[in-house]
Amino acid sequence: MGAVVSNGDRRAAASAWARFLPFRGAHMDRGGDDLSRKSGVLAAILAAGLLAAACGGASAPQAASPPAKTTAAAPATSSGSAASASTFYHGKTVTFIVPAGAAGGFEAWALLIKPYLTKALGASAIDIVNYPGGGTLVGANRLYAAKPDGLTIGDINGAGDVFAAVRHQKGVTFDLAKFSIIGRPDAETHVLVSRAGTIASASQLIGMTKGKPVVALATGVGSPDYAAQVIMYNVFGIPYSVVADYRGTSTELPGLLRGDGVLTGAGYSAVRSLAAAGKVDILLQEATQPAPGLSSVPTVVAVGQQAHLSAAKQKVLNVMGGIMSLGKVFAAPPGVPAARLAVLRKAFATAVQDPGFVAAAKKEHRIVSYASGPALQATIQSALQSGSVVVQYSKAK
């Protein structure tokens, strides 16, 4: 990982902008008595707008709480003891970087956990900021470059970032091993799906080692779904051609349904409804362990055993399945004071075990699968180390 950004200016500037501004004295416009008639109209309209907006936001947690006043406090003095760290977040606003656009899995998890994490930290608010782009690399780069005071956290893409790292993908300016890992809430299973009426099962797929290449679809060479598909087809020796020119699932799935190709990989939640309606078939889970409620679909590891692959190839599938199961990695920039990281990890654990959180996740059909910060950090380390075995299979033909 040679391309770690150590540009101090950029980091300082980015974090300065990302933080909350202590408000310096509230100016209330009392109607503009001394304004001229015309600008009085303007002021009245603005006031009307404000009133409506204030009403709309009155019940917002962040609106009801006082604005953070002390974010600019020097962290050095308070980072030493655990006692001061436990109260560090009280009344402060935490910035949460979502490495994808509005709407979508990464924001969904952030939104889901926001009230419970806010409560567990004692923070005044969590401010969710979207930094989409580069798959999810832009947000990860941003988080990596943020000020390590513990007030900026985010949920980065475990699988995508590990693949990006082991494949030395361009655009990576972070060192995944150095993030301060907080924990993981989820286990979104990625699945390989086919258009209904083409390939019915994994058994049929692995028998297709001869004949015309199957056409697979993916959302860009940087996406984990692309990497996982290429690895699988290479390992199973299935002739394929991959069309990786879709911008996202919202263009890729219609492409699959209208016949651009026959296979694609996606998060289970994105295809659940289509599968239930019989429009796509779920062939296998790109995981080492079957997801709860999805036991009828074999994992890629099981399919590898069924196909009597060599031990080396089965290991590749194992490592790939492990990487694909990493989930949303909640993390802070490298160098967050240990005491504060401990507070973040504890609050995170409290939040994901909150009955309210569990119920809300269940309603959204999201699978909660908590992993602690240290455990997840170890998993990521080993994925980064063993990840090299997948590299030789991750080149598209």
Place this chain on the structure above:
Amino acid sequence: MGTGAAFLQGAAALAAPVAAGLLLLGTLAGTVVGSIPGLGGAILLTVLLPFLYRIPVGPAIALIVAAHASIYFSGSITAILFNSPGAPESAATTFDGYAMTRRGEAGRALGISAVATTLGGWLGSLGLLALIPVMGALVLLLHPPEYLMLSILAVVIVGQLRARSLTKGVLSGLVGFLFAFVGYDPVTGIQRFDFNLLSLYNGFNIAVVALGLFAISEMVRLFAAGSGDQRSGEATLRGQAAKVRQGMEDVFHNGWLALRSSVVGFLAGLVPGVGGVVGNFLSYSLARVGSRRREQFGTGIPEGVIAPESSSLAKEAASYVPLLALGVPGTVGTAVILSALTILGVSAGPLLVQRHLPLVFEIVAVLLVTSALASAVGLLLAPFLARVATLPGPVIAPFVIAVGFLGAWAATRDMIQVLALVLFAAIGFAFMRYGYSVAASVVGFVLGSVLERNLYLTEKLFGWQMFARPITDLLALIVVAVLAVPPLMRWLRRRGDTGAGGPGGAAARGRGSPERPVAVSRGERVLDGVWVAASAWYVWTARGYPSAAGLVPTVVGGAVLAAAVVQFLGGFLPRLRSITHGTGIADPALGPAAAGETAGVVPATAAATAAPTAPATAAPTAAPTPAPTPAPSATWPSAHGAVPSARRSAAGFLVLAGFAATVWLLGFLVAIPALMLVYLGTLERRPWPLALGAAIAMEAFAYLLFVRALGIPLPPGLLLGG
């Protein structure tokens, strides 16, 4: 459950007091926030998402769908009053809406907009209802070659709609494509044209591009034009109310046009990713082609507002089709609605219609109710809003600039993107000054990725077989026709004139006299040179990228370079100028003012189609149309008011740059009051109490709306933030 029962259940969900209250709240929030450029759409809706956790499904749908549907009318309000579309897709409303405001008919335009939006929303909702059984198949009808052609067609049509010449129209659209290729290429993982700035990894933000090109540039022009740009109009509320009523009646007098435009918008909206952007433009352009007053489009005529506004909500209703049918959102708004449905525990997609039919009906019902409610709220405010438009232009400028910068921050949370507003304002200013189409640039920007992705997909999946597809061929043919027919018609006309002589005025159209080359100013020659240099640099840079990432930028950049060279040569070769710098047709039909102007009188397509074939009929056809302004020109200077002096323009940009630098260094909450005080107090020499009042009001606005209500922290600035 029977369909009828499901419908009743869906409609009944709205009758509950909580649902009705939230529908009203959503409408109000959408109306307020939608009127702030950059904030509409995704931002408001994502701010609402956290509340959905605590609300049952029925009322929650009422809240979020109402907020979504009410954004569009208030986005049109700012398009009409300040040339600042709430969302890029509302830009077509600025063409005639803002021109009406400049003529003092803001109230009328708002009245038109309110009623037309409502009618479009109703028709769109009913269309959605009708399509529920066949939704899935419709979405899959179009394939990559069609998307490719649609994105080219959209850019070509919008370019020719407003630009002063063929090449200017083409360049306007293509430059939008070029800006769209900035940043990370999702397919290859390569960063392009990003100058190693983290802020540009994801390219320029659409809110920044649209705000800079439309709103901020127009504010600089208002400042530069100074008091010479005094707006006229009824200053009394009663007068404005009468105008609003007049506007509402305008729609009913043009009922057929409204109906047609709604249908066009709806059909366009069914095409995910493309239709939402181009629907309104398409309605506008078809309305113009089909109108007998087509040469007056762009000068502020009611038809020019009715067409895009009727399409505005119809296309949004249509964008629910891919969402409900397949669970794939076609627009940013529906992407957030998808999140909302997920939060509520409802999976969008085929199962939604099978298992939650009442919910689908509820969505339709909310769209129906909100279409009218948002307009009613807007209409109540319209007379007041219209009075804002009677303020002198230079006084409005600092308010819009401040709100625009705040909106850009909210949309991006990135200071480099906010500063890029100045760049796009400069481009927009130059474009307006020299008769380019900023709307085409914005459409090109939005569709750039659609073009690129579908070009690769077409190449991989179809190759030349793409031309074996009839819809593709038809679309390609239309592209060629839009570009080639106007010059061809002109050429034929010229041949006819020189050959046959003809009766009446034909003598006056003898060799050499009808089309005299327009003069080209020094500034324009400089701009033409910049085109060549910038596009050459772009192509050179793009060639350095690996082929999959560099091919499309190279091809499009090459097209820009070719057009730019022609454009540049046009500055020196008068024979080329009819396609490069517009025509100065000495046509009596277009009025003496137009004939004398250096500017092209109407956009190229209109020039050809509108020009009478027989000169003898020219005067009669033109006579019945009452010309509200002396020159029916769609482009600056005449439709856009006085030409600002170079000195004041430079001063305007200096103020803008100073404001941007202050925001960057000292933060919004210092920069905004400073702008108000310096601008109103010192530059405009308004009374100090007024400047102070404005400073306090805007400070309160920025703090209360952004920081408190929306929860968007404002950056403290590089110096104060440490």
